[in-house]
Amino acid sequence: MLNLRLERREVTPEIELIATIVAILLAFVIAAFIFLIYGINPLYAYAQIFGTVRKAHRLGEIITKLIPLLLCGIGLTIAFKANTWNIGAEGQLLIGAILATWVALFLSVPEFTRLPLMFLLGFVGGAAWAFIPAVLKSKLGTNEVITTLMMNYIAACFVDYLIYGPWKGAEEWGFPYTNKFPISAWLPTIPKTRIHWPTLIIALVSAVLLYFLLTKTTIGFELRVAGQDERVARYAGISVEKAIILAMIISGGLAGIAGVGEVAGVHHRLRYASSISSGYGYAGIIVALLARNNPILSIITAFFLAILFVGGDAIQVSMGLPFGVVNIFNGIILACLLTSEFLAKYKISWR
């Protein structure tokens, strides 16, 4: 095999930043080859994707997509810090959307409390959905990657069940939608955009709060120790179970809030699971990992992924490519991130 000499070196924040940028650039080069194989001009595709940033209305669209990406992403930073691989933000988002829909359509409460209640139940729903795999992991050691993923599929099926069955709307013939929400359940938006600003504010404030939680509080300290090394945490009297469950509740709850934002701010009803979320929960993984599990840096990485998502919409319309193509970028970016981290961590020479 290859005879390489590897020497570990200290990774400074500057090296990390360079590694991240290199990873993203490399990802686009590799993706270009895949496009070429399937007979698509990558330069044209990239022009379509990044052409979006310059137009003002597209910027609004980017920020609209940033909201769920950021909420899922910062939640995952906490889960990953606790060494819990929550791949279930997608499902947690959908459960948040379902509960918000229930409050919007079927709960009789004073109108001014409707939106706050939607957020509250959305958080609780997402958290509860994450709580199940968290308990299974912490009590039985059940692999959370697979359980959270399975819960995504279950949540998506459940959304379909509701919109085809009990919650099927009367006003839409044949199409699987619920009824439109009453206006009191609509989130206000910034004029001329779809930016539902209350959710945006929740997301930004949460990012700052989570950063504070991780770095300056006892809970954050316990999370970091438990996530870095289970054995040492047990030895130091820190409960690993508590850390896992807490991280998953925060992570799931924030994903749930993302779901509330989508139904109350964008769609104003429940519809196909794949329409509510075009994979925000999965992309949130990349948001968190690119930001090195730093909630504040996640704002930047979520913005980057939002560009990619809006670009994905653009090539879908102009080039007739399926939206799933965005997954190619997601996968390659992650692979390149791993590679560039390796290059940053080791000095390599031939021997």
Next chain:
Amino acid sequence: METVVEMKGITKRFPGVVANDHVDFDLKPGEIHALLGENGAGKTTLMNILYGLYRPDEGKIFVRGEEVKIRSPKDAMELGIARVPQFPETVDNLSVAENLALLLPGKILRKNKIQSMIKELAERYGLELDVDAMVYELSMGEKQRLELIKALCRGAEILILDEPTTVLTPSEVESLFQVLRRMKEEGKSIVFVSHKLEEVFAIADRITVLRRGKKIATVPAKEITKLELAKLMVGRPVTFELKKEPVVFGEEVLKVNNLRVLDDRGLLAVKGVSFSIRAGEIFGIAGVAGNGQRELVEAITGLRRVEDGEVVILGKDVTNKSSADIIKLGVAHIPDDRRVGAVLTLSVMDNLMLKNYTNFSKNGILDLRKARELAEKLIEKYKIVTPNVNVPVQQLSGGNIARLILARETSGECKLLIAFHPTFGLDVAATEEIRKLLLELRRKGVAILLVSEDLEEIMQLSDRIAVMYRGTFMGIVDSEKAKVEEIGLMMGGVKPET
């Protein structure tokens, strides 16, 4: 043929240290050549180079007179060089036969062949082993026998034994020596790596002493005395005497009653152990590793479930209480594995506040300035060498990590200290420092449970000594009256006659 192996001017550098500095070493056919030195002297590095695990930065290796480049263990094996590692590198979830099959030619597993091979080796060298046994069922001594068989069935002519007695009871050591002598008679050449003088004298023909990466001397074993050798090894006159002042023991701090604990595989590892320790007393537990010491320590510190019996600390029943509850009672714990005592990826400061971080918090918010001040104080007091408090612990040397753990565990309000192999892998100076510190704590009235495989350490420090064998205490003796031979017998499972 004069020599089978000759290593000339071997130099190996690691970041920050020169592990081997122009070392010469040679091995003659049919001899046992001991490589002596303290921990960190560079013995293992030199042998890893000979075995192809490391490559030297400088120097040449000759095998049977020809210059060779040994790039991997495979190269070494082809030259007839085999290594018996310090801790057996067996695959525990495979059977003995499967472990051997890894090394034998042929594509299909044939148990009969392996069986007859072991039978032959048993007759020749006294190496008996059950081929059907799963390796995790074997004792350490049996695992080492497996390693020896592995080396022999590769057709090894040159054997490297790296600290082979660490995991053995005294009687197992004797039978190992018999095997080695048989091998020598058959013309095999053996490098015996050790830091124990007694053993080296018992088995070696020639002795090479390494100190801080440099070769100090090579002498025939018959022409040197133990004291001279000790001087060569340590580089200064050795005083193995520690001052142990008489202390009046106080109240009973730890009481363990008929404790029964399971190991990871669900087998009974501690089978009804009882003892108590009073304030100011050091209670030593001797024994070969793997006889239930780890399970006992983990049960007392709340890291492992107690099946039966009770643990009482300062009059409070803490049986099956959480480790957090037990820490709150003032129980400090130095684990045998330093990777359990510190989070290597977190900073020095984080690790120093690992157990008392709640002291720095107000409504759940940490006062990081206070934590830093305290960390800096501890670094100074315990002479922890680190660039600053923010570097990850993995950048520190082993000795400094040990000091960091010690600093954290002993600086607070400590009533009971559980020290498990506190000096494992440390050099003489650090070992002495840590032993002094334990005696200092004893003087202050801390009750200390000292678990160690180092009999010398146990004898030096303890007030009373228990010997653990297969999950039970073979006996508890007063250290004043204890004889090494008696304890050695107990380590091998022989009850003293009373």
Next chain:
Amino acid sequence: MEWVTDLLTMMISAGTPLLLATLGEIYAERSGILNLGVEGMMAVGAVTAFGITLVTGNPLLGFLLATLTGCLLACVHAFLSISIRSNQVISGLALSMLGLGISSLAGRRLIGTPLPVTIRKIPVPLLSDIPVIGAFFNQDPVTYTSYVLVVLLWFILFKTKLGVIIRACGENPQAVHAAGIDVYLIRYLCTLIGGALAGLGGAYLSVVYTPTWIEGMTAGQGWIAIALVIFAVWNPIYATVGAYLFGGIRILQYRLQPLGISVPLLKTLPYVCTIVVLVVASSGKFRKRIGAPAALTIPFEK
């Protein structure tokens, strides 16, 4: 009795893609590599086999290339997790995303196109007439191949030296390295076997079982396969039980539909069952002894 035979026949067919993927993942994990990219490799295998069969009319070529593309994708994981010692969870997730993305790009013009050829069941004379057992002998050639693979892979793993080496790589790679065997080579080999079989499983799904191409048609089967590896305690023989059981759950979905149970709710069945199976497998009393390979997900450094 006849309905039992019929049911079993369908269960086996429905379980075959899962079985193939599970067998492959067993090899990868036995050598110490957790590959969470099975879903992606299956999807790419499915689209490749379907596309090639559609264009050439030759399903054998389709299967062959599906196997190859599965290998190719697995190479990415092997490089990341073996050569450069990356986190295997992240690398596997990347592979899943990449595979799903490529499958949707490659399959964008294949949606709804029927295949020119169908793979028929070839009953084995006499054997297929035996009640119940006959179900195993009234299958298509790929399923027969999968039986051979089960036995062959079991034999290699437990009765040959190569098998000992593979298992030792997953338990204690240091010992394998010390024995002069290249751990990286073995791990690459096993990861590639995993990719090949996942690709084959995907191919079976799109060319034999369904047979059509729908985006996202793997529907989590790759993830279920990973769960089945645990259920099968890393043994190829036991993998058949889990795979056919889940094949049965798939059949059950269709059988329960006429009873008026909502289709989307029935669709949750395999996912709920996967969680149940995982919980049962992870709460076993002797988990430690028959558990995961000790060095699973731990990168090996020379």
